[in-house]
Amino acid sequence: MASKKIIVGIIFIVIGTSLAIGGVLTITGEPSGNTVNKHSGDVYTSPTFNFSNNMVLIMVSSDNSSAGLVSCTEFTEHASGFNTSNIGNYTVTPEKYVDGEPYYANLNGTYKYVIITGHKPTMDYNFIKESEFLRVTDASYIAALGALLTGSGIILAMVTILFRKINSRK
Structure with a gap:
């Protein structure tokens, strides 16, 4: 049972990391400027x-x-x-x-x-089409979801491993 929880945690980590990276790359790929x-x-x-x-x-x-x-x-x-x-x-x-x-x-x-x-x-700005702004907004939600899944996967896997070690000492 514990090994299944670790596998689920690893799956969360992989999917979450992929979503976070994809979201961040979409956001940072948008044209921005800082010319003053x-x-x-x-x-x-x-x-x-x-x-x-x-x-x-x-x-x-x-x-x-x-x-x-x-x-x-x-x-x-x-x-x-x-x-x-x-x-x-x-x-x-x-x-x-x-x-x-x-x-x-x-x-x-x-x-x-x-x-x-x-x-x-200092000045930073994004001057983009409105449709691109909506895409960036969606990407930020995907990146946040990815971070949440990654964190959940790490916690699930670590807690499962710790409880396995604690139970094995008894």
């Missing part, structure tokens, strides 16, 4: 994002709260006057937040992510 350009003074920008063909922008990280997505028209007209107190007047409201990060979708035209700071900021 200094415009002038304390104004830094991302490259231009063209929101045609159901594209979405997910800001993975930005180390500054004086930031946001600004249309290129607004940027061209007002960039010289941007500062930490007024940048919010020009930014687009995110459609929602995904894991605390802004998610921009259903936009038309070209935009730049603008950050106002005294030092070169």
Whole structure:
């Protein structure tokens, strides 16, 4: 009976590891960027994002709260006057937040992510088709399921082995 539990644990480990690796590879295979350009003074920008063909922008990280997505028209007209107190007047409201990060979708035209700071900021983003975003979301669930199965398999196998050793000493 104990050997069957160990085999089940090993099967969980193999299947779980496969799911976790597949999910992580899908997630990390998505195009991401981190290019930051200094415009002038304390104004830094991302490259231009063209929101045609159901594209979405997910800001993975930005180390500054004086930031946001600004249309290129607004940027061209007002960039010289941007500062930490007024940048919010020009930014687009995110459609929602995904894991605390802004998610921009259903936009038309070209935009730049603008950050106002005294030092070169860090910025990571994914600019992908909406269908790809859904695929990445599904892949994250698969990776989590794989991690859960792997952990369960390890626990099942280890507990079974430990109880076998304890019972054999009696």
